[in-house]
Amino acid sequence: MRQLRQMLRLAGSGTSSREIAVVLGIARSTVQDNLQRAAAVGLSWPLPGELTDDALANKLFTRNGVKQGTRRRVEPNWADLAVELKKPGVTLLILWEEYRGSHPEGYGYSRFCELFRGFEQRLSPTMRQEHAAGDKVFVDYSGKKIPIVDRKTGEIREAEIFVAVLGASSFTYAEATWTQTLPDWIGSHVRMFRFFAGVPRLIVPDNLKSGVSRASFYDPEINRSYGMMASHYGVGVLPARPKRPRDKSKVENGVRFAQSAILGRLRNQTFFSLAEANAAISQALDRINDHVMRRLGVSRRQLFESIERTALASLPVEDYEFAEWRLVRVSTDYHVEFKSFFYSVPHSLIRQQVDLRATARTIEIFHRGKRVAVHQRRYGGPRHGTDPDHMPSSHRRYAEWTPDRFRRWGASIGPQTEGLVIAILASRPHPEQGFRTCLGVLRLFRDIERNRAEAVSARAVEIGGLNCKSIASLLANHKAARHSTEPTAVVDHANLRGPDYFH
Template identity: 70%
Template sequence: MPARRELTMRQIKQMLRLAHDGVSAREIGRTLGIARSTVQDNLGRATAAGLTWPLDAEVTDAVLEQRLFARAGVKQGMRRLPEPDWPCVIREMRRSGVNLTVLWEEYRETHPDGYGYSRFCDLYREFERRLTPVMRQHHAAGDKVFVDYSGKKIEIVDPTTGIVREAEIFVAVLGASSLTYAEATWTQTLPDWIGAHVRLFRFLGGVPRLVVPDNLKSAVHKASFYDPEINRSYGMMADHYGVGILPARPRKPRDKAKVEAGVRLAQTYILGRLRRQTFFSLAECNAAIATMVERINAHPMRRLGTTRRALFEAIERAALRPLPAEDYAFSEWRLARVNLDYHVEAAGFLYSVPHALIREQVDLRITARTIEVFHRGQRVAAHERRYAGRRHGTDPEHMPSAHRRYAEWSPERFRRWARGIGPETEGLVVAILHDRPHPEQGFRTCLGILRLYRGLDPGRAEAASARAVAIGALTYKSIASILSLGLDRTAPSAEAAPVLLHPNLRGPRYFH
């Protein structure tokens, strides 16, 4: 194969000058933005060609190129093996998750005696060259796990409606062993983000010292180079597992180069190899992803000659911290201020707190089952979370005494009080409550009437109630008037009935 020149002559001259000045190959690579191996290769070529700095005046760029890359331009021999359709290969490479490994495997399925992987790549790069930046970092066992979303989505079809919905792909890679985990979640929101971490730790069977996320909002409330502000709910999850959160620096992808490589690999195995499958549920999709994850971890790594799973079992599993007894239950934290009705709002419903905290700022801890309220670090209220029904969830213990008494009123309770006086009084209470659009609107009327009867002879109270029902006087003032005028002691006048039924009289209901 002809030698391949990727540097300009100006860069090669600068490389020779720096090497002559005693600069190391690593430092030259950093200065020129190239790999150390490239520097060493070109310096070796210069030594073999007898070139030293400073170059002779007759060594022009053309002469320098000829002496360093003597085989450049040598014509390639005839290709005797069947080749793939390269334009089709290039089109497939533009699909999410597809790379040369996937396409080479498919090529070999069609042509078992075809080119090997290395030659296949060489031939492909004649059509399309790609530069892949690399960054080598040393990672101690059990030290870090890098987490991120891939940025590419996987499609899931609703089996009933046929609507296609896209799911996110969460990817995590351990630093030392490169053990990889992936799963699909519907969103990147806080519940899905934290839930993916819980399942990640369960998959690992332990907890590393640090988690290195990107600066998405579910992880970092406020990104900062010096002092990033971690989302509180995310921080509570980290406290539960005893793990530290170390966000990558903003706009510094090399801080999480490990997961960037893991994301590309996961996209190859998940989006590339599963691209022809149709999924009808998130669970079905994750089952297929789990198979691909095991395939990733069981595949030998070329440079190390071992698999990710074997390396994990050998060096990293024992270095992980043990899992807590229970998985973390997702909870969302919010700030709220207590309303004048001593309730706070959470997820569209209202929950009571002790009335002494009116206008105070409190912390809400929201889980799938409970709503907890904290004031200055102390829990002051706990409620079962509501998803339907009445908007208010009120604990009677949180109410002022006067409100508590009012909250205890009910139609049955007023009937019970009235029944203690007599059947006519009970009938009056029933008539009053029935006369109102809502029974609660008659509570105060009933309470006032029962207070009028307090200390009154039961016979007189019964007579007043009977007269009130007979003439339709169902208000507190009407009952008070009957008692003050002594109308309870006289029977209703027979002559008064026609007047009350006269068509010109509107009657009390007209004014309701």
């Protein structure tokens, strides 16, 4: 109306239609049409002071009291067009051509687009966004949590609510998890894809640390484990820009709707396990997805089945198995550490950086993309898991030492020597500390007769000489005694008091 008043003012001052069109930046034919309308109802500049914009519009654009424009010609069903526009490759131009094919006297393209945009403005923000079918899924956690009661202790623990919304159909998935940590975050995605029975082109997460290691407006850094999950499903990850809520308004609205439809309806129920809570959430999801949207006249599930299911990519044969990736450095003992346990790699990689992949069952180590080691994951027992093939040859020999092996060696000589080995190992705080002593005894007994070794072993145990020095001394004394011509014992002598002396 402000432009119309300007048009009438310029015309009243004698400016031509061509010049008015140049000044106002509109078509000359538009200027002429509006001036003719004004002349037909007897309006000229200056306009009456009490003439409002609404009154001016009624005078110029109504015929017999009926407003001209939106109802003069046959209109399409705008809700159906909004649904059609979500299908891949469909544009407003295509829809307008189909409309004019059915109604040759219908609106021109510009008016058609204007009316459609007006219809869009009346939709909720969730519906108003333009998302192609199968293009994006928006994921986030609800700010609200669901309480779960321990049946035995009565302790209340709050669970997170994961929400995912497909862009085109607004088909919604939600579930409860204990945390927002990486295993729960990725596990929720795996179950989400299974629920959708397909994979969209992109995931749009918020900048949660489990998904995005470093938030950036231009170059966000995706968490390695999250990226591997995305690679397994062949889906891209496009994080919402920091401080740009419009990037994820789809899921924001979905979260608000889920909070009212899920938490609002379940607020009076008590749950004693995560499984119970998720069973109730599943029922609430059915209500959400089967609810008929007022403006479009269809439900989220109907939209999903009609336009989005076929646009999703197929699921891989197997679900993704959660794996945590870490960049680690090989220590000087050719082991890498994960969760306080140590796993060996080939000794040639000492001080090299390697990639560690940890699943619930296995630990895999990669160097330059090649797997160099695999171990069963440890949760208890010995802290070191060592593959003998990873050791240098000098270490490999020592790694084969065990208490049972030394006992078997002692038993192969005789029971006294086996007893000596057992005594040596038992005398140390850790049996491994006696391995070198046992090796020294083995070297001392290598070239002597079995009977002599047994005698020395028995004497060593008797006097507590449980080291190599004592056993070597006993061997030397035993040898000297064997070669001596003197009696080995004196039975009667004047200097000996005898047993009677003590009675």
